[in-house]
Amino acid sequence: MEGGQVAPPPVDAAAYAAEIAAWREEYEALLTRPEGWLSLVGLHWLKEGANACGGDPASAVPLPRAPERAGTFYLEGGEVSFEALPEAGITVSGEPLAGRVVLATDAAGEPTILELGSLRFYVIARADAEHGTRYGVRIKDRQSPRIAAFAGIDAYPPDPAWRVASRFVPYRPPKTIPVPTVLGTVVEMESPGALEFVAGGERARLDALDGGEDELWLIFADQTNGRETYGGGRFLYVPRPDDRGVVVIDFNKAYNPPCAYTPFATC
Numbered sequence: 597m598e599g600g601q602v603a604p605p606p607v608d609a610a611a612y613a614a615e616i617a618a619w620r621e622e623y624e625a626l627l628t629r630p631e632g633w634l635s636l637v638g639l640h641w642l643k644e645g646a647n648a649c650g651g652d653p654a655s656a657v658p659l660p661r662a663p664e665r666a667g668t669f670y671l672e673g674g675e676v677s678f679e680a681l682p683e684a685g686i687t688v689s690g691e692p693l694a695g696r697v698v699l700a701t702d703a704a705g706e707p708t709i710l711e712l713g714s715l716r717f718y719v720i721a722r723a724d725a726e727h728g729t730r731y732g733v734r735i736k737d738r739q740s741p742r743i744a745a746f747a748g749i750d751a752y753p754p755d756p757a758w759r760v761a762s763r764f765v766p767y768r769p770p771k772t773i774p775v776p777t778v779l780g781t782v783v784e785m786e787s788p789g790a791l792e793f794v795a796g797g798e799r800a801r802l803d804a805l806d807g808g809e810d811e812l813w814l815i816f817a818d819q820t821n822g823r824e825t826y827g828g829g830r831f832l833y834v835p836r837p838d839d840r841g842v843v844v845i846d847f848n849k850a851y852n853p854p855c856a857y858t859p860f861a862t863c
Contacts, residue, residue, distance in 0.1 A: 602761035602793075604844045609756065616754035616848050623851055628746050630738040631716060638717075638735035639860040642671040649733070650684070657733045662712055667693075669719075669733060676701065676719045676731055678710065687711045701731065714738040722862055724781035734860065742858070749852070758847040762793035764804075764837035773803055775815070778828070778855050778863050788812070791834075791843055807833050812843065816850075826856040828863065 627634050640647075640657045647656035650666040657669055667680035679696035680686040686693045688710060699708040703721035710717050717735040724730060766789040774782045787803045791814070794800070807813035817829035830850040837843045854861035 602763060602842050604759050604761040607756055607759070612756055612759075613754050619849055620749065620751060624746075624748060627749075627857060628743050630743075631736050632743075633854040633857050633861065634742040634746055635736040635738060635740045636734065636854075636858040636860040637737045637740055639720075639732055639862070640735075641730055641732040642669055642676065642719075644671050646670055649678075657717075657735075659712065659715060659717070659735065660737065662715070666712065670696075671731055674729065674731075680710075685712060703729075720862070722777070722779065722781065723783055724779075726782060730779075730781075752848075754848045756848075758795065760793045760795050760845050760847070762791040762843045762845050764841045764843050765790045765792060771803065773805070778861070791845065793845060795845075795847070804834075810836060812836055814845070826852045828853060828855065 626632050629635075637660060638658070643656070647669040648665065649655055649657040649659060649669055650664050651659055651662040652664045655665075659666060663681070663684050665681055666684035666686060667678055670677045670679070675698060677696050677698045678693075680693040682692075682694065688697070688708060690711075693710070697708070699710075699719050701707050701719045701721040707718040707720070714737055715735060716738070717733055720732050720734050722730050722732070767787060770789075771787045773785050773787050775785050776782055785805050787805055789804055791802050791804055791812075792799070802814050802816055804812040804814055811833045812835075814832040814834060815829060816832065818825075821827050821829055831853055832845070832847065832850045834843050834845050853863040855863040
């Protein structure tokens with residue numbers, strides 16, 4: 597920690613290049629799996645009351661390759677239910693859907709998944725600090741042409757120089773940060789602390805977000821945005837600080853948010 601700086605643990609160049617290659621392969625597999633981000637083919641926001649669903653393009657929730665009328669979503673006071681037409685062939689957990697059922701949203705963990713052929717669709721809930729919660733139907737297609745057309749991600753060659761050590765500076769109490777979304781809404785998120793480091797010869801500081809039990813989540817922008825990288829910035833997960841308050845940030849593992857690949861994400 598000479599001069600107040602923290603050095604990341606050294607790495608073997610060949611082993612590190614293999615590690616980054618394996619990480620990128622795993623990331624691409626997440627994008628292209630049958631229900632990955634490239635399978636998204638629709639996102640339709642529900643209005644209060646009845647919302648028709650089916651193959652009719654004029655439906656509130658249009659479905660590709662579906663009967664003209666497949667059923668109806670109902671949004672009533674923050675609760676979403678669905679009533680399927682028996683002849684539509686919609687199933688839940690492999691069983692034909694009969695009658696009207698209340699649907700769990702993704703806000704509650706695992707949402708209720710409705711299935712029709714290669715389609716899977718379910719309700720998402722998105723908080724808005726100004727307007728309250730919005731509810732929408734997200735549609736995935738295991739046979740989406742985007743999956744077959746995907747040719748891999750563009751990436752910089754791995755460079756250990758962009759693997760830097762940082763100091764974790766905790767916020768006591770945690771700091772609330774307004775985070776804008778591609779929907780034009782704002783979500784209030786809690787930051788447990790900031791990471792201070794030197795990268796590319798410049799001092800920097802990033803507010804970290806909670807990434808789960810063992811990780812912190814970073815959302816960052818740099819001067820490559822809109823030219824070489826996605827214009828909205830990139831995401832990165834890092835381990836939580838060690839007992840010295842040190843966090844190694846590996847910018848070689850930064851990745852595009854889902855909205856870089858589909859217009860139906862809510863980044």
